[in-house]
Amino acid sequence: MAKINMLQAINDALSLVLETDDKAILFGEDVGHFGGVFRATSGLQEKYGKERCFNTPLTEQGIAGFANGLASNGMTAIAEIQFADYIFPAIDQIVNESAKFRYRSGNEFNVGGITYRTPYGGGIAGGHYHSQSPEAYFTQTAGLKVVVPRNAYQAKGLLLASIRDKNPVVFFEPKRLYRANIGEVPDGDYEIELGKAEVVREGKDITLLAWGAQMEIIEEAADMATKQGISCEVIDLRTLAPWDIETVAASVKKTGRLLINHEAPLTGGFAGEIAATIQEECFLYLESPISRVCGLDTPYPLIHEKEYMPDALKTFEAIKATVKF
Amino acid sequence: MSNATSHNETVHRVSFLDKDSVSVPILKILQADGTVYENAVLPTIGQELATKIHDTCVFTRVLDERMLGAQRQGRISFYMTCTGEEASIIGSVASLDSDDVILAQYREHAAIRYRGFSTEQFMNQLFSNEKDLGKGRQMPIHYGSAELNYQTISSPLATQIPQASGVGYSLKMQDKRNVAVCYFGEGAASEGDFHAGLNMAAVLKSPTIFFCRNNGYAISTPTSEQFMGNGIASRGPGYGIHTIRVDGNDMLAVLAATQQARAHAIHNKEPVLIEAMTYRLGAHSSSDDPSGYRSKEEEAKWQTHDPVKRFKLWMINKGWLTEKQDADLYEKYRKEVLAELKLAEKRPMSMLDTIVEDVYDAPTPRLQQQLKSLKKHLNKYPDSYPKSVGRG
Numbered sequence: 118m119a120k121i122n123m124l125q126a127i128n129d130a131l132s133l134v135l136e137t138d139d140k141a142i143l144f145g146e147d148v149g150h151f152g153g154v155f156r157a158t159s160g161l162q163e164k165y166g167k168e169r170c171f172n173t174p175l176t177e178q179g180i181a182g183f184a185n186g187l188a189s190n191g192m193t194a195i196a197e198i199q200f201a202d203y204i205f206p207a208i209d210q211i212v213n214e215s216a217k218f219r220y221r222s223g224n225e226f227n228v229g230g231i232t233y234r235t236p237y238g239g240g241i242a243g244g245h246y247h248s249q250s251p252e253a254y255f256t257q258t259a260g261l262k263v264v265v266p267r268n269a270y271q272a273k274g275l276l277l278a279s280i281r282d283k284n285p286v287v288f289f290e291p292k293r294l295y296r297a298n299i300g301e302v303p304d305g306d307y308e309i310e311l312g313k314a315e316v317v318r319e320g321k322d323i324t325l326l327a328w329g330a331q332m333e334i335i336e337e338a339a340d341m342a343t344k345q346g347i348s349c350e351v352i353d354l355r356t357l358a359p360w361d362i363e364t365v366a367a368s369v370k371k372t373g374r375l376l377i378n379h380e381a382p383l384t385g386g387f388a389g390e391i392a393a394t395i396q397e398e399c400f401l402y403l404e405s406p407i408s409r410v411c412g413l414d415t416p417y418p419l420i421h422e423k424e425y426m427p428d429a430l431k432t433f434e435a436i437k438a439t440v441k442f
Numbered sequence: 443m444s445n446a447t448s449h450n451e452t453v454h455r456v457s458f459l460d461k462d463s464v465s466v467p468i469l470k471i472l473q474a475d476g477t478v479y480e481n482a483v484l485p486t487i488g489q490e491l492a493t494k495i496h497d498t499c500v501f502t503r504v505l506d507e508r509m510l511g512a513q514r515q516g517r518i519s520f521y522m523t524c525t526g527e528e529a530s531i532i533g534s535v536a537s538l539d540s541d542d543v544i545l546a547q548y549r550e551h552a553a554i555r556y557r558g559f560s561t562e563q564f565m566n567q568l569f570s571n572e573k574d575l576g577k578g579r580q581m582p583i584h585y586g587s588a589e590l591n592y593q594t595i596s597s598p599l600a601t602q603i604p605q606a607s608g609v610g611y612s613l614k615m616q617d618k619r620n621v622a623v624c625y626f627g628e629g630a631a632s633e634g635d636f637h638a639g640l641n642m643a644a645v646l647k648s649p650t651i652f653f654c655r656n657n658g659y660a661i662s663t664p665t666s667e668q669f670m671g672n673g674i675a676s677r678g679p680g681y682g683i684h685t686i687r688v689d690g691n692d693m694l695a696v697l698a699a700t701q702q703a704r705a706h707a708i709h710n711k712e713p714v715l716i717e718a719m720t721y722r723l724g725a726h727s728s729s730d731d732p733s734g735y736r737s738k739e740e741e742a743k744w745q746t747h748d749p750v751k752r753f754k755l756w757m758i759n760k761g762w763l764t765e766k767q768d769a770d771l772y773e774k775y776r777k778e779v780l781a782e783l784k785l786a787e788k789r790p791m792s793m794l795d796t797i798v799e800d801v802y803d804a805p806t807p808r809l810q811q812q813l814k815s816l817k818k819h820l821n822k823y824p825d826s827y828p829k830s831v832g833r834g
Contacts, residue, residue: 142615168615174645179604179638183646186608186622189593190543192615194608206634213598214605220800222586222594223577229803259801283803312806359806 118301123294126269126302127157127234130276131195133306135165138193140230141280143170145180145197154199155236155295177203181210181233188228188285189218195280201237201289202249215285216260229283234276236292237265238330238380239426244419250329250381250412255287256358256390262286262311263357265329269300274309275355282311291330314361316368320350322440323374326365326391328354331378331427338378338432347440357387365391366398373404374439378427383411405442408435464676466687468719471694474747476755478694485698489762491536494556495693496757497771498532499750501561502552504775506724508783509568513582513728517787518568520582524549526691526723529749530655531625532556533696534716537704539620543609544592545602546625548583549655553625557590561778565786572792577800600630603639603652607713610643610650614711621707622650629660631674640681643713650713651703652683655690657722662735678715690718691749694756721747793834794820 121129134141143158143165149172152159162170173180177198184194198204204211211233219227239248255263262284266272272290279286317332318339325335332353339349350368354360369375375395377388392407410427418425471482478484506523513521524531527549535544535553544553551564563575567585570578575587576594586594593609596602606624613620630636631654643650654674658665665673678685684706688695696718703714721744725732732741757763794817798809805813824831 140615142611171646174638174641176604176638176641178634179607179642182601182604182635182638183608183611183642185601186545186605186610187612188608189605190609190612190616190622192608192612209598210601210604210635214596214601217596218594219803221576221580221584221596222588222800223575223579224800225575225586225588226593227800227803262802359802359808362808 118303120299121269121302122296123269123272123290123298124155124157124296126273127276127290128159128161129302130273130280131158131161132164133277134193134195134280135161135169140191141169141193141195142187143195143197144173144183146175146199147172148197153197155292157234158197177207178210181207181215184231184233185210185214185218185228188230189226191230193230193280195232195234198233198235200247201235201251202246204233204235204251208254211255211261211287212258216258220260228285231285232276232280233285233287235287235289236295237289238291238293239417239422240293240330242419242422245416248417250289250379252289252357253381253385253387256387260285261358263289264311264355265289265291265357266355267291267329267332267353268294268298269302271309271355273302274307275311277306278308278311281308286311289329294330309355311356312359312361314355314364315353316350316364317353318349318351320348320372322348322372323376323436324350324352324365324368324372325376325378325432325436326352326354327378328357331380334427334429335378335432337429338436341429341433342436345437347436349436360391362394362398366395369395369399370402373402376408376410376432376435376439378410378432380412380427382414383409384414386411405439408439410435461671464672466672466675469686469688469695469699470692471698472692472752472756474752476752476759478756483698485537485694485701487694487697492757492760492762495532495536496753496763498552498556499528499753500768500771501555501775502528502532503750504772504779505551505564508776508779510724510728512783517783518582521568521728522549522583522726523724524552526744526749527655527657527720528552529693529696529753530690530718530720533693534623534653534700537697537700538623541591541618542620542704543613543622544625545606545609545622546592546595547599547602547627547630548595548597549627550625551583551585554585554587554590554592557592559585559587559590559592561782562786563587565782566789569786569789570791571786571789573789574792577792577796600626600633600635602626603630603635604642605639606650606652607639607643607646607648610648610713611646614647614649619708620649621704622648623653624650625653625655627660628654628656628665628674629663629668631677632668640677640683640713640715644681644683647712649707649711651700651707652713652715653700654715654717655720656717657690657720659722659726659732659736661726661730662732664736673717673719675715675717683713683715685715685717687717687719690720691747691752693749693753720749790833791829794830795834
């Protein structure tokens, strides 16, 4: 097992798919010879040819529409949207087309072979057009799966599972971890099941829940809380749609408290959905109100990035308030 | 990297391209009286093909007339006719191979009929009953059939255009000698998807036929308020796409153009754009009244260009059809449509379980739980949900 970073893990997964699935096609802006702006597709065009790994014109709606066409006719379409901030021009093709292809045709046609990969999130001094976390826009769309990995190992296993899943998947890659996160990743093939959360750390006083890049934030906050004698259970949701209610509810029934952390703005964020469902499932077990530590309801700022972030310190304060309630 | 432009003249004083300088010839073969133009080169067509085309024309006329009537009687909620545009649709589909994949807009039901969609299948879709292939999930006229390589219609406009580029590319990658065929109206060509789709197909060399039905109106908006410049065809060369404009009311011209477009797309592995100049004789849909935005005189003028009549006269001239055979066919389809309509409207709606099917490849636990709660509720108030209670 080699220690590699998240980009290398993603590249490894993509290479494996192109090698084993001759129907697989990889495309997007600059993904060809250049290897993508983050170099996630480096070397793949050289290995698998220009017909299977190529640059497209600069058109996100074109990329998503093309992906729908490919997948509707039996191909495995892996489309890169250069930044999650630029997924909005493609939203009609994703929300009205990819998500509804199977349903609207009564399963005469489907585009289950699509995976949209897109780097998301802040912490890279990117300002509001290179830092957004738009996952909640997609969780409201039935027919899509939404997946966010937290480290290199998860990225490879979840990406392989997403590509092979029989439904269209929007796969958000935490770009601030691309090079920062280095870990042991098996060389060979493995998948991590979609729709399953992972209990990363067991605890008894409060459940901390996040996904993607925010996982390292809640783990850091959990460490701070441990020093104060508070025992935190830490869960990575991994798949947001469909999400693993059972694992989260079981944890909250045990700890009696829940804190949800995400980088996207608070209002209309996915934490709201989780809080409402857990309140319904665990009402009599709750010792305090469910806490949300999220981004502000502002566009993602440039110079005040640190202030905006739902960081470990804010999370730590919220843990203390929740436990003392 | 070199810029893919060619033969550019250098000048040393400011010189603009005139915005009206693009001239596009229009292919016409068949005249209004059913005779062909002198020196016209005919498409490949024999009596068998002509008879199938005529049969589809007649069926479509009958279906449109009867179902618009059914909509007016409140038996179905919505309908769209393709009256006036039959030659564009049937002439093009008749030039294809049955394995060519069709991505239509919404006014091309004649094409799925040509491929073999039965009268019963039409009715099941229009009445959203349990035998509808689409499981009653879409408004009337959203036909689709995997068996017939006709992708299910999506209501949002122009979304099928970049998809067709992807389907064409997939056919190339699968080493099939087939094309994707994408129908759309001149109004849809204003959407961003049109640009995205044509540009991608050209750059990625996707064997796709983009077939624009320029029928004069996008609901109530005439072409003069839809685009400037010389129609949709003039855009083709701008994208680097092989392009032709045809008389869309001329069955033989459409047939000839599409036969050659298909051969070109497959041989060169690249897209082709066809613009068919036609006229929407009917309303946009059953929810629309064209008398509010166009004159009776305009409609009457176009009646004289009726594509179905023109083709019928050609067949009669050839000795391949008689007036009586034509009249008998109308009568046969009127009876058939009415009989199937009556059967279809009595069929029950889909089983309740289908409400959570096909959202994903299998219903998620959340969906199963929602279905369970729904059933519990329906069973508590069965009289309020008579069509679905107890069904699944």
